[in-house]
Amino acid sequence: MKLTLAALATLAVAVLSLFVGVSDVTPASILNDDRAAQVFLASRLPRTLALVLAGTSMAVAGLVMQMIVRNRFVEPSTAGTTESAGLGLLIVTIFAPGWPLMAKMAVAAVFALAGTALFLRILRMVPLRDVLLVPLVGIMLGGIIGAVTTFFAYRFELLGSLNAWTMGDFSGVLRGRYELLWIGGVLAVLAYLAADRLTVAGMGRDFTVNLGMNYRAAVVLGLVIVALVSAVVLVSVGAIPFLGLIVPNIVSMAIGDNMRRSVPWVAITGAAFVLVCDIIGRTLRYPYEIPISMVVGVVGAAMFLMLLLRSRDHARA
Amino acid sequence: MIVIEGLRKAYGSTPVVDGVSLRIPASGITSIIGPNGAGKSTLLSIMARLMEADGGTVIVDELDVTRTKTDLLARRLSILRQENHISSRLTVRDLVGFGRYPHSKGRLTPEDAGHIDRAIDYLHLGDLADRFLDELSGGQRQRAHIAMVLCQDTDYVLLDEPLNNLDMRHARGMMQLLRRAADELGKTIVLVMHDINFASWYSDGIVAMKAGRVVHHGAPDAIIRPEVLSAIYDMPIAVQDVAGKRIALYYE
Numbered sequence: 001m002k003l004t005l006a007a008l009a010t011l012a013v014a015v016l017s018l019f020v021g022v023s024d025v026t027p028a029s030i031l032n033d034d035r036a037a038q039v040f041l042a043s044r045l046p047r048t049l050a051l052v053l054a055g056t057s058m059a060v061a062g063l064v065m066q067m068i069v070r071n072r073f074v075e076p077s078t079a080g081t082t083e084s085a086g087l088g089l090l091i092v093t094i095f096a097p098g099w100p101l102m103a104k105m106a107v108a109a110v111f112a113l114a115g116t117a118l119f120l121r122i123l124r125m126v127p128l129r130d131v132l133l134v135p136l137v138g139i140m141l142g143g144i145i146g147a148v149t150t151f152f153a154y155r156f157e158l159l160g161s162l163n164a165w166t167m168g169d170f171s172g173v174l175r176g177r178y179e180l181l182w183i184g185g186v187l188a189v190l191a192y193l194a195a196d197r198l199t200v201a202g203m204g205r206d207f208t209v210n211l212g213m214n215y216r217a218a219v220v221l222g223l224v225i226v227a228l229v230s231a232v233v234l235v236s237v238g239a240i241p242f243l244g245l246i247v248p249n250i251v252s253m254a255i256g257d258n259m260r261r262s263v264p265w266v267a268i269t270g271a272a273f274v275l276v277c278d279i280i281g282r283t284l285r286y287p288y289e290i291p292i293s294m295v296v297g298v299v300g301a302a303m304f305l306m307l308l309l310r311s312r313d314h315a316r317a
Numbered sequence: 318m319i320v321i322e323g324l325r326k327a328y329g330s331t332p333v334v335d336g337v338s339l340r341i342p343a344s345g346i347t348s349i350i351g352p353n354g355a356g357k358s359t360l361l362s363i364m365a366r367l368m369e370a371d372g373g374t375v376i377v378d379e380l381d382v383t384r385t386k387t388d389l390l391a392r393r394l395s396i397l398r399q400e401n402h403i404s405s406r407l408t409v410r411d412l413v414g415f416g417r418y419p420h421s422k423g424r425l426t427p428e429d430a431g432h433i434d435r436a437i438d439y440l441h442l443g444d445l446a447d448r449f450l451d452e453l454s455g456g457q458r459q460r461a462h463i464a465m466v467l468c469q470d471t472d473y474v475l476l477d478e479p480l481n482n483l484d485m486r487h488a489r490g491m492m493q494l495l496r497r498a499a500d501e502l503g504k505t506i507v508l509v510m511h512d513i514n515f516a517s518w519y520s521d522g523i524v525a526m527k528a529g530r531v532v533h534h535g536a537p538d539a540i541i542r543p544e545v546l547s548a549i550y551d552m553p554i555a556v557q558d559v560a561g562k563r564i565a566l567y568y569e
Binding site: 067070071072131195196197199200202203204205206207209210211212213214252253256257258260 | 365366367387388389390391392395396397398401402403404405406407408411412415416418419422423449466469
């Protein structure tokens with residue numbers, strides 16, 4: 001019931017997002033004016049769909065990652081995943097610039113997977129007592145990979161492209177240039193189908209083995225979902241930081257981590273969060289736009305700090 | 318019956334389980350006692366395929382635990398380790414419900430729901446069923462973990478330090494509950510115990526370990542003796558008969 005209401009509210013925001021913009025597009029003008037109809041179909045609708053798909057899949061990927069790593073504060077941008085995907089995309093752009101977008105995305109996903117696996121390996125080698133050290137290690141790893149990427153991007157004069165990947169921005173979304181994001185949507189559904197297995201894996205290896213489940217397989221499944229989503233979003237619209245961190249944490253506080261229940265909430269909240277941030281970015285300096293990664297970054301950083309302080313209070317209490 | 322043959326496990330060059338052979342009879346409570354570092358928890362983990370042995374076999378009712386399909390084994394044998402830090406926010410009912418996973422694979426039937434309710438009842442968790450684990454005290458959490466393992470409804474139940482974090486009332490309640498599960502449902506329960514008096518009072522058999530080896534295995538009468546215990550724990554331990562049971566006194 002509450003879930004239906006939340007879905008309807010998100011739908012309302014999505015509809016609102018369809019009619020925000022520089023061109024004069026209103027429900028009436030779509031029907032009467034050919035140009036308005038064209039703008040609507042070629043730009044507005046794809047943009048809103050891209051927002052919903054990217055928001056949903058990044059938020060769900062964040063949740064999956066938190067279950068697999070068993071840490072509240074990890075998500076693709078605090079675990080080296082996003083940066084690794086960026087490195088992969090840069091390498092494929094240097095060596096095979098003519099490849100179709102799908103193939104470039106696949107290379108980025110392979111790099112994202114390898115980078116995340118490296119992060120997990122580091123965590124296993126250096127068991128950390130403090131939960132806050134885990135994302136710090138991830139951010140450092142991401143920093144190193146990002147530095148390598150920047151160096152080569154500079155050498156090959158691709159800093160401009162790199163900038164576009166690291167700064168999530170939906171203003172360039174047009175029909176024909178966002179469809180890869182549907183893969184993200186499919187992966188979010190896959191995470192829902194595997195919700196029980198991922199939740200059990202989130203309880204740790206011993207519980208998982210005791211319940212007769214293959215722990216490794218569940219972890220690999222989770223990592224593949226996270227890597228693919230990160231790559232798809234990076235290639236289509238650029239990285240959106242913090243999203244996968246904030247949304248699952250808020251949902252977790254409210255209804256907990258049983259993914260069978262929480263995945264739909266995370267998906268809807270993720271979409272709503274991105275839609276709202278995008279509308280803010282589009283209206284704040286109207287008719288100019290602020291890239292969404294900046295809006296999400298500012299809002300997200302503030303919320304992340306609040307979460308950290310809250311957890312500190314909890315630890316002390 | 319659990320049959321263990323020549324089990325070995327070393328961390329680096331330090332042997333932790335050093336050639337253990339043991340037969341644990343079906344139905345009843347067997348407690349493993351011994352000083353820290355005797356290899357009790359390692360033995361239990363290997364028995365439940367959580368750890369791999371360097372050599373030797375564990376056979377549970379004709380099933381070799383390392384060769385049997387893990388989901389089949391999960392319907393026959395369950396284990397709860399001593400350290401159980403669950404970082405995700407699950408409710409008590411969620412956690413206990415996951416005990417049905419080996420049977421239902423996530424699709425809970427009305428029969429599963431019955432198991433869940435009974436397990437919650439047995440451990441007096443009714444009022445806490447919808448609370449999140451991170452809102453519970455250590456003892457309440459321990460009871461929730463045990464409820465999950467009981468909900469798994471396996472013939473063999475291995476518990477490492479089940480009385481951890483429990484106060485006297487709940488510790489006694491736990492042992493009475495395990496006793497009933499053994500007597501009425503015919504479960505085979507293997508415990509790692511630190512409190513030798515609880516072990517003496519409630520067990521059918523006691524296995525004493527020291528430095529990775531089984532040094533004694535027998536009925537409580539045979540193990541809870543001053544000379545046996547003193548040798549196991551390297552300190553003088555007196556034993557008195559109280560109400561037909563043997564109680565060790567080691568406080569002075």
